[in-house]
Amino acid sequence: MRAFAILLRRELALAWGRGGGPLLALAFYACVVTLLPLAAGRAPERLAALAPGIAWLALALSALLSLERLFERDFEDGALDLLALGPVPLEAVAVAKCLAHWLAAGAPLALAAPIAAVALGASPSIAPLLSVCALAGGLAFSFLGGLGASLALGSRRGGLLVAVIVLPLYAPPVIFGAGALDSLAGGLPWTGGLLFLLAYSAAAVALSPLAMAAACRNALD
Amino acid sequence: MMRAVRIKGLSLARGERTLFSGLDLDLESGQAAALLGRNGAGKTSLLRAVAGLLRPQAGTIAFEGPDGAPLEAEIARAEGLHLAGHHDGLKTTRTAWEELLFQVQWTGGTEASARAAVERLDLSRLLDLEVRRLSAGQRRRVSLARLLASPRSLWLLDEPMAPLDAAHRAVFGEILAEHLAGGGMLLAAVHDPLPIPARSVEVGA
Numbered sequence: 271m272r273a274f275a276i277l278l279r280r281e282l283a284l285a286w287g288r289g290g291g292p293l294l295a296l297a298f299y300a301c302v303v304t305l306l307p308l309a310a311g312r313a314p315e316r317l318a319a320l321a322p323g324i325a326w327l328a329l330a331l332s333a334l335l336s337l338e339r340l341f342e343r344d345f346e347d348g349a350l351d352l353l354a355l356g357p358v359p360l361e362a363v364a365v366a367k368c369l370a371h372w373l374a375a376g377a378p379l380a381l382a383a384p385i386a387a388v389a390l391g392a393s394p395s396i397a398p399l400l401s402v403c404a405l406a407g408g409l410a411f412s413f414l415g416g417l418g419a420s421l422a423l424g425s426r427r428g429g430l431l432v433a434v435i436v437l438p439l440y441a442p443p444v445i446f447g448a449g450a451l452d453s454l455a456g457g458l459p460w461t462g463g464l465l466f467l468l469a470y471s472a473a474a475v476a477l478s479p480l481a482m483a484a485a486c487r488n489a490l491d
Numbered sequence: 492m493m494r495a496v497r498i499k500g501l502s503l504a505r506g507e508r509t510l511f512s513g514l515d516l517d518l519e520s521g522q523a524a525a526l527l528g529r530n531g532a533g534k535t536s537l538l539r540a541v542a543g544l545l546r547p548q549a550g551t552i553a554f555e556g557p558d559g560a561p562l563e564a565e566i567a568r569a570e571g572l573h574l575a576g577h578h579d580g581l582k583t584t585r586t587a588w589e590e591l592l593f594q595v596q597w598t599g600g601t602e603a604s605a606r607a608a609v610e611r612l613d614l615s616r617l618l619d620l621e622v623r624r625l626s627a628g629q630r631r632r633v634s635l636a637r638l639l640a641s642p643r644s645l646w647l648l649d650e651p652m653a654p655l656d657a658a659h660r661a662v663f664g665e666i667l668a669e670h671l672a673g674g675g676m677l678l679a680a681v682h683d684p685l686p687i688p689a690r691s692v693e694v695g696a
Contacts, residue, residue, distance in 0.1 A: 276596045287584055348578025355542060356597050357569055490544045 273357040274366055281370030285336070292378040295332045299379055302328040303386040318391035322400060322451040325387040329404055330440045332379055333411035337436070338429040340367055340419040341482075345489060354490060360483035368416040368478075376408030392455075399454055403447040403467060410471040414439040417478040420485035442470050493562060493571040493644040494555050495519045496541065496676065501550035503536050510536055511695040512549070520644070523667070523677035523689035532695030534680035535576065538647040541678065542574040554645075573598065573641075576649030579634035583623035587614065587633050590622055594634070600641030608639035612662070627654040639666060646670065648679040652686075660686065 285291045306324045307317055344350040353363045383404040384397035418436035422428040450463030495518065502512035510533030518524055526534040539545045541552055543564065554567035562571070581590045591614070595605040609615055612632045617625060625633065631654045638646060652660050664686030667677060671687065679685060680694075 273597060276593065280593050283585070283589070284582060343582075344580070346578075347580055347582070348576065349580030349582070351539075351542070351544060351574060351576075351578065352580045352594065352597065354544060355568060355572065355574060357599060490539075491546055 274362055277353070277356075277358070277363065277366045278370055281367055282374060285370055285374035291336075291374045295335055295375040295379055296382055298335055299328050299332045299382055299386065302331060303390065306390065314391050318393075321387045321390035321392035322396060322455070323448055324390065325383045325392075325400065325404070326407070326444050326448050328386070329379055329383055329408065330411060330437070330444060333376060333408060333415055333440075334433055334436065336371065336375060337415040337419045338422070338432050340371060340416055341423055341486060341489075342419065342428055345423050345486075350486060350490060354486070360486055361479040364416060364420070364479040364482035364486070365475075368412045368475075368482075371416065372409050372412035376412050377405065380404035380408050396451055396454055399460065399464070400451060403450060403464065406468050406471045407443040407447050410443045410467075410474040411440060413471075413474040413478045416482050417485075420482040420489070423485065423489035443467055446470060492557060492674075493567055493676070494557050494674075495559070496645060496678075497551075497553045497555065498541070499551050499553075501537070501540065501552065502548040503533055503540055503545065504548045505533075505536065509548070514550070514694070516692055518645075518676050518678060520674045520676060521671050523671055523679070523685065523687060524692050525685050525689040526678065526680040526692050526694050527682075528694035534694050535649050537694060538574060538576070538649055538678065538680060541645075542572060542647055543568045544574075570599070571643050572645040572647060573638050573643050574647045574649075575634055575638065575651060579630060581622045581630060581634060584621060586618065587620055587622055587625060587629075588618035591618075591633050591636050594637045595640040598637050598641040598643065600637065604640040605636065608636040611639055611666070612636055613659070628656055628659065631655060632659060635663070638670075644674065645676045645678070648677065650680060650682070652681075652683065 303324065306320065310316060310320060344353060354360055380401055384400045387400055388394050388397060415436050418432040421435055422431040425431055446463045446467035450460045450467065453460035453463060498514060498516040501514040503510045516524065526537060528534055536545055540547050554562040554564060556562045592602065592605050609618065612635065614632055614636065617629055622630065635651065652663060655663060667687050671677060
């Protein structure tokens with residue numbers, strides 16, 4: 271447990287130190303959200319309808335930003351050897367890395383998501399649900415993203431490969447989350463979508479570390 | 492506490508190419524072995540195989556505790572060995588002290604033992620510098636600090652002294668001698684002879 275905390279602290283320090291971490295992700299998020307009115311036209315009712323959806327899309331894209339380097343840096347400079355020979359199994363190392371990614375990028379974005387949606391004209395009443403969805407969805411994004419990053423270890427053009435592996439896996443949480451928000455806005459029962467989203471995130475957190483550890487071992491061999 | 496490493500009939504391959512086969516090596520408490528061989532002979536791969544990072548094509552690598560009791564390989568590797576090579580895992584944007592302390596704590600040492608290692612390796616003036624500003628020899632000393640600060644019995648070293656200057660080679664020689672005198676084991680890939688008595692093992696001859 272102590273070793274896990276030590277690793278988590280280091281991963282957080284690395285995420286914050288590298289180009290500002292959360293600030294960079296937030297800036298990227300703000301840019302995407304700002305581009306939308308320019309691309310889709312500025313009719314308020316159309317923007318309001320698109321707002322929750324675009325908040326999700328921007329979240330998924332922002333989560334991709336720093337994923338490529340999640341394992342690649344440690345693989346290239348030999349730190350992954352050290353992590354593999356440490357006191358906790360590689361599965362726990364993977365959890366620490368993804369958790370740090372979520373804390374440094376996913377959680378701040380989840381807090382920014384409702385602000386962006388409301389700024390685009392969505393009803394403020396969806397803000398609490400959007401925060402919860404973005405927090406849970408962001409957790410799934412980080413863990414599935416880590417899975418993609420570990421599978422792309424050692425390949426050239428890893429960043430593109432990560433996106434191609436990961437984006438299809440991002441589809442279910444986006445569907446569930448956007449569905450729940452749609453239902454809430456339309457006055458329909460919305461708990462079903464939220465529960466599916468939470469279940470998907472829980473499954474991602476539970477299962478992907480096993481795959482990440484296997485992919486890392488394979489890359490080291 | 493690991494007391495012996497027994498390698499029997501080991502074969503390693505990278506891709507389709509077999510590096511060496513049928514390698515036997517016994518290392519017991521207090522012994523050192525110097526791995527010799529041309530570039531690409533498989534010295535580094537042998538070290539990584541002992542560390543469990545490479546899967547051998549054939550053969551076994553076994554670890555023994557006191558009285559010859561077999562140790563479970565996974566635990567022996569996680570708690571009983573250090574692997575230090577060219578890729579030191581130091582993050583270039585963090586300070587030497589941050590990285591040194593992480594490596595020491597991750598491998599089971601404490602802040603106090605890290606401070607002692609800093610004194611011994613003459614690193615105190617470098618601690619506030621970012622790793623990218625260190626020279627190759629200084630970086631190597633930072634990455635060797637965890638050997639001193641978190642005691643583990645088996646040291647797997649890949650060209651440990653290559654970037655060190657004469658004075659620090661002498662200090663490092665003393666450190667190796669103390670490690671062996673304390674019952675440790677050393678397996679080192681080298682081109683220059685080690686500063687301590689060591690058995691020579693030809694790899695991939």
